[in-house]
Amino acid sequence: MAAADSSSAALRRRDLCSRGIRLAGKMRSDVIDLLDTYVERQGLDASASVAVVEGVPMAAVEHWDEQTGTQRLLENLAAYRAFRALLAQMLEEQQEQLGEADAALGQALAAVLLQVSAFAYHLEELLRLESRGPPSEEGAGPPPPSHLGLFERKLWGLGVLRELAQWAVRSARDLRQLTKPSPGSSLAPSPAESP
Amino acid sequence: MFDCLIWIFVLLCSCIADENSIRDADIFPSSPEIERGSTLKLFCVLGKRYTPHRNASHIIWKLNHELVPWEDYDIVNETVSSITIHNFTYSKAHVKCFTKYLGKEQLLVHTEVKTGFPPETPGNISCIYYFDAKLTCTWTSGRETHLTTNYTLYRKVMTEGGVTLPNTVRPCKSKTESCSFVYPDTPFSSSFCFQVKAENVLGEASSDCVPIPMEKIEKFEPPEILSVKKITGVKQLLTVTWKMPEKIIPSQGLICQVQYRNLYSNSSEIVPVPQNSAEKTGSFNLTGLWDSTEYSVAIQCRSVESIFWSEWSREKTASTEEKAPSEKVDLWRVIESSRSAGIRSVYLMWKPLNSFPPSGRILGYKIQYFPENHPALKMTNSTTDEKFNLRLNEEAYNVSITAYNSAGNSPEAILRIPSTGEKTSQIIETVRTFTTNEEVVVEWIASEPEVTEYVVEWYKELETDPFSRSWQYVSNSTNWKTNKKNFEPFICYNISVYPVYGYKVAAPYSVQTYVQEKKPSEGPVADTGIPGKNEVTIKWKEISKGKRNGFIRNYTIFYKPEDGKELNETVNSDVLQYRLKSLQANTQYTVYIMASNEAGGTSGEPKTFKTLKFNKEDIIFIALPVGVSMLFLLGLWITCILKKHAFKKVCWPDIPNPAESVAVEWPFDTSMVIIAISCIKEGIKWREKSFSDSHFMTK
Secondary structure, eight states: OOHHHHHHHHHHHHHHHHHHHHHHHHHHHHHHHHHHHHHHHTTTOOOOOOOTTOOOOOOTTTTTGGGOHHHHHHHHHHHHHHHHHHHHHHHHHHHHGGGGGGHHHHHHHHHHHHHHHHHHHHHHHHHTTOOOOOOOOOOOOOOOOTTOOHHHHHHHHHHHHHHHHHHHHHHHHHHHHHHHHHSSTTTTTOSSSOO | OOHHHHHHHHHHHHHHGGGGGGGSEEESSSSSSEEEEEEEEEEEETTTTTTTTTGGEEEEEEEEEOOOGGGGGEOOSSSSSEEEEEEEOEEEEEEEEEEETTTTTEEEEEEEEEEEOOOOOOOEEEEEETTTEEEEEEOOOOOOOOSOOOOEEEEEETTEEEEOTTTTTEEESSSSEEEEEEETTTOOSSSSEEEEEEEETTTEEEOOEEOOGGGGSOOOOOOOOEEEETTTOOHHHHHHEEEOOOSSSTOOOOOEEEEEEEETTTEEEEEEOOTTOOOSEEEEOOOOOOOOEEEEEEEEEEEEEOOOOOOOOOOEEOOOOOOOSSSOEEEEEEOOOOTTTBBBEEEEEEEEEEEEEESOOOOEEEEEEEEOOOOOGGGGEEEEESEEEEEEOOOOEEOOOEEEETEEEOOOEEEEEEEOOOOOOOOOOEEEEOOOOOOEEEEEEOOOOOOEEEEEEEETOOOGGGOOOOOEEEEEEEEEEEEGGGGTTTEEEEEEEEEEEEEEOOOOOEEESSSSSSOOOOOOOOOOOSSSSSSSEEOOOOOGHHHHHHHHOOEEEEEEEEEEEEEEEEEETTTOOOOOOOOOTTTTEEEEEEEEEEEEEEEEOEEEEEOOOOOOHHHOOOOHHHHHHHHHHHHHHHHHHHHHHHHHHHHHHOOOOGGGGGOOOOOHHHHHHHHHHHHHHHHHHHHHHHHHHHHHHOO
């Protein structure tokens, strides 16, 4: 019985991971398109470099290969919850500034926000499958730095979207890693692999 | 100047004055929409301009030009009248409010009333996600509301805590049973559910939020076929390459299938092909195809999760490699006898290969022929037709036909042409043909069972072109069937069965047949000739072959005297004249001839003739005696004229009258006796002469 349950859970995890990989791939594609729209609408230079973006979770991580499956999922979930709040703020500011005059950017932001929300829910499902359960949400997340001027806020928004695109790539890798069989616990650290 | 300003001011004030003091009346609710079968209540408010002369009791109501019954009226107050109509079922109606004063009706105000139903709960929600283009959902609205109904499509996120509608997400509004979210408002998620709310003035209804993972409803653009081509040296194969559409989720599990259609047979097949989602292009080898055949190829793909295939790509066409024809043609000949200087025409005809699958496009045919006894005199011709006319002398020849395409030649088909006058054995003893409902059947009996191949040849009897003949090889059988449609009805066909052994053709057995007969198109023309007194010989000619429409079985001669009964006689078809006997003399007759086949008979033009009063014998028996008698009388008359004195003397001799005689002594004188004897002798001579003269005259 336990074996059957375990096998069923393994299949479900594999299915969720596969779908998650696909969702991450699509999300990355949409975020890239959103970046193009954002840069154009905000009058920015696409190659503008943005320093470390305050309040934005970073996709790059040291010792990625040493992480357990659960750690990966938790980090992903925390990141997307943060991005959900960040994108909501960006959307609110965009609507305040441009309103209906730029419906395309607003729609694109709203669509990505919805995708991020849905992806966060997908990660929560995966965590529930591990009997781990997702942690409760910690509120709306850090607000954007208020000392920034209008232009800096635009750059900050650019940084948010770029980092989100990076997270989409990392999420696909994390989920791919989860689908690989590993000895012992289904989420025990796998042999060292570079992402 | 000041007066003008005052006037302008007054006019402005009157324009801004209370609306009720200007309007005649008001009706409310205006343009109401109510539930069908419910109660309609309307109010008509009389404008102040009519008071005090008129009041609410002067108000009358009309519904679609019909007066509303008084019992439905209600006077609310001095200026307001209302009507209440129960169970209002008009789908649309006009209601008008009038005043009636001193017998005059005046229209005050009117409105249109619509009835309908509140919306039913929308159902059967389904969506298609046209990848990165739009997300279109459709639903059924249920009963027709007959009122303007708005639909709102919500896209909600399903979470552990329930279904949420992010406030950042706008719904899709529509007045029909479908709505689309357009890119970029097409976020991709497995966690969406879709809900439709229907709303009109009478109410609203919302469906459940139907979970539809977007990966299940993805529909991509079709791939593009880059090329379809054969590989040199590889038979029955085409290799297909294609390019995936740009808009496709990377690392997406994909399924693709290729459809290839055989343009010769118009049959098609679909085969799954592998596609790596990470690859932008793909390729596949189609095998087991027909040689030398054109195929049209298309491809479609879908996500492994989705229920929707992309549309088929545009087709590309290519041909498989050619193979040399594998079978020989079916070859036949018609030999015409020598016409001049020992040269005869031999008409060769052949049929395209029956090989299945076909060997592709035949480029032409090579004809070779040589006298049987002089193979070195081989001659060659070529043609793209399926027939050829050879002019040969009277020797025996061997003729062969080879079909060729770009890959090579077919095996030879050979036939021997016998020399003129050569006798071949009669192997076929009898041939029988008959027709069923759908078929014509030819059966034959052969005296040599070793012969297993025959050719059945058939053509219209009146056909002069040898190339128009139809023919077919029959193997291992002594009967042959073909669809009746291969034969025209009412036409005589020659059918021949030829035994064939090796490349030699033996003597045929020929029959004629009609697959269907109808009565002849015309009847024979009677030739009455010279009628007799009681007989006449009627002659006629055969009907022309083209008009017989069947085998003539017999002729029937109909003849009828004037005011008499019609009689008839029937004769076999090989008889072309008949003697009618026992006819009435000197009588007008009408005669016509009917030619009959199995389907019926057709009569020719009637002819009339009259029998004679006397025949030849009568004339002889009457004329001869009369003639003889007349001749005799004539001779007698002539004799009488010529010898009338002799006749007179003989017939009416002078006899002396004894009364006038004188007695004298008879002289006994010798001289007197001599003189008397001389007179007596003279008298006897004269009497003899008279008698002979009269006898001569009589002759």
